[in-house]
Amino acid sequence: MVTVLVVGGGAAGLVAAWRAASLGHAVTLVEANGRLGVKLRISGGGKCNVTHEGAPRELLKAFAQDQARFLRPALHAFGSAEVVELLRREGVPTQARDNGRIFPLDRPGSAGAVVAAFEGLVERAGVTVRRGLRATGVTGQAPHLQALQVDGEALSADVFILATGGASYPETGTRGEVPGWLASLGIPVQPWFPALSPIPLRSPRPAWEGVPLRAGVLRLSAGKEGRRLAEFAGDLVFTRFGISGPAALELSQATERARRAGAAWLTYATVATLAEAVDAALQAEQQSNPRLLAETWLRRHLPERIVAAVVTEAGATLSPMLKDLTRAGRKLLVAQVTALPLGEPQAVSLARGEVAAGGIALAGVDPHTMALRGWDNLRVCGELLDIDGPVGGYNLQAAFSTGYLAGSI
Numbered sequence: 001m002v003t004v005l006v007v008g009g010g011a012a013g014l015v016a017a018w019r020a021a022s023l024g025h026a027v028t029l030v031e032a033n034g035r036l037g038v039k040l041r042i043s044g045g046g047k048c049n050v051t052h053e054g055a056p057r058e059l060l061k062a063f064a065q066d067q068a069r070f071l072r073p074a075l076h077a078f079g080s081a082e083v084v085e086l087l088r089r090e091g092v093p094t095q096a097r098d099n100g101r102i103f104p105l106d107r108p109g110s111a112g113a114v115v116a117a118f119e120g121l122v123e124r125a126g127v128t129v130r131r132g133l134r135a136t137g138v139t140g141q142a143p144h145l146q147a148l149q150v151d152g153e154a155l156s157a158d159v160f161i162l163a164t165g166g167a168s169y170p171e172t173g174t175r176g177e178v179p180g181w182l183a184s185l186g187i188p189v190q191p192w193f194p195a196l197s198p199i200p201l202r203s204p205r206p207a208w209e210g211v212p213l214r215a216g217v218l219r220l221s222a223g224k225e226g227r228r229l230a231e232f233a234g235d236l237v238f239t240r241f242g243i244s245g246p247a248a249l250e251l252s253q254a255t256e257r258a259r260r261a262g263a264a265w266l267t268y269a270t271v272a273t274l275a276e277a278v279d280a281a282l283q284a285e286q287q288s289n290p291r292l293l294a295e296t297w298l299r300r301h302l303p304e305r306i307v308a309a310v311v312t313e314a315g316a317t318l319s320p321m322l323k324d325l326t327r328a329g330r331k332l333l334v335a336q337v338t339a340l341p342l343g344e345p346q347a348v349s350l351a352r353g354e355v356a357a358g359g360i361a362l363a364g365v366d367p368h369t370m371a372l373r374g375w376d377n378l379r380v381c382g383e384l385l386d387i388d389g390p391v392g393g394y395n396l397q398a399a400f401s402t403g404y405l406a407g408s409i
């Protein structure tokens with residue numbers, strides 16, 4: 001039996017503490033908040049998309065290559081089937097949606113039920129939980145961590161597991177300070193970087209707030225006339241300051257990288273075919289249906305509020321009927337549906353991301369144990385690691401899986 005100190009009572013820390021205690025170790029869990037699992041409780045809009053359906057090799061495809069390679073042992077040890085089974089045993093049955101996302105069965109407070117399940121597991125395993133206690137630093141020198149500083153107290157243990165999460169939503173307790181401590185001990189870290197965050201635009205459309213664009217493709221280019229950098233097929237929604245929704249969240253990290261590199265430009269195609277093909281179809285329609293209003297044609301592809309704005313802004317360029325359209329008018333119509341300009345992004349917020357990219361560099365961590373290389377008693381897990389999956393239950397699964405291995409002492 002060894003003494004284990006787990007710092008952070010979120011998804012990863014709860015699993016790590018439960019696992020280590022189940023293996024017979026004396027475990028203490030320290031959490032800054034007055035209650036456990038605060039970020040878990042707001043996950044999935046309070047419904048908590050706990051994981052994603054599929055075998056480990058399927059889930060791994062959702063992650064960047066280096067992250068997938070790192071996560072392989074963890075997902076094989078404690079994958080989505082294991083999470084679902086554990087929750088079922090704890091009285092929280094789940095269901096997979098058509099898109100593979102797994103949620104607790106639909107009922108109010110389902111995220112709270114997930115946290116309660118883990119709290120129950122931790123408690124029954126005999127973990128000592130100390131809530132409302134914020135760690136402020138660590139002392140030690142490779143290969144041995146000596147103590148964790150907590151409110152002027154130095155807590156020691158045979159093994160330390162850091163599960164302090166990322167740096168987004170700091171109000172949930174994740175202030176992102178821990179990589180700084182580890183960097184000063186010579187441990188390699190990647191700076192935090194925004195991910196899965198809404199994208200503010202330089203010229204937002206507050207009048208379109210709440211208007212969705214569906215089933216199209218969000219595209220990122222290196223400037224207005226620049227080359228295509230990335231795209232994501234999915235819905236988005238206009239906000240007061242820019243855009244949000246699945247496509248915006250998924251492209252937010254690439255958008256911020258492009259912006260910092262000097263030039264970023266966003267467009268949305270509600271018709272994801274080539275502009276030439278749309279133009280050909282429009283010309284055919286001019287022949288077959290000459291009196292059709294340009295506005296009516298646009299309305300087939302864009303929401304009403306956007307159509308009204310496009311028509312007003314186009315002014316004389318857009319004749320009312322298709323038969324009178326000039327080449328410029330046709331070009332304008334085609335552009336609105338194949339590359340609706342959203343324009344230049346502004347700085348994407350680290351704080352509003354569902355996850356933070358960056359963290360402890362994966363090269364410095366043993367993927368089979370989550371032990372820091374060169375250290376004999378220090379492990380890390382969860383979002384604190386340089387792992388950021390897409391929306392869909394992948395991030396919680398990565399936290400559960402890495403927490404499980406970290407606790408397997």
Ligand SMILES: Cc1cc2nc3c(=O)[nH]c(=O)nc-3n(C[C@H](O)[C@H](O)[C@H](O)COP(=O)(O)OP(=O)(O)OC[C@H]3O[C@@H](n4cnc5c(N)ncnc54)[C@H](O)[C@@H]3O)c2cc1C
Pocket residue numbers: 007008009010011012013030031032033036037038039040042043044045048049050051133134135136163164165166168169172173174175176353354355381382383384392393394395396397399
């Ligand atoms: C709004 C929102 C919705 C999300 N929805 C989903 C979803 O549906 N599905 C999904 O897979 N992922 C979702 N995520 C992401 C997911 O919640 C996180 O990736 C996951 O919670 C990370 O788990 P973790 O245990 O590593 O960190 P956390 O759950 O953040 O836990 C870290 C804990 O450490 C504590 N802590 C930090 N520093 C200290 C310190 N110095 N001393 C003591 N304690 C400390 C914090 O208070 C916190 O409780 C969402 C995130 C957000 C913000």
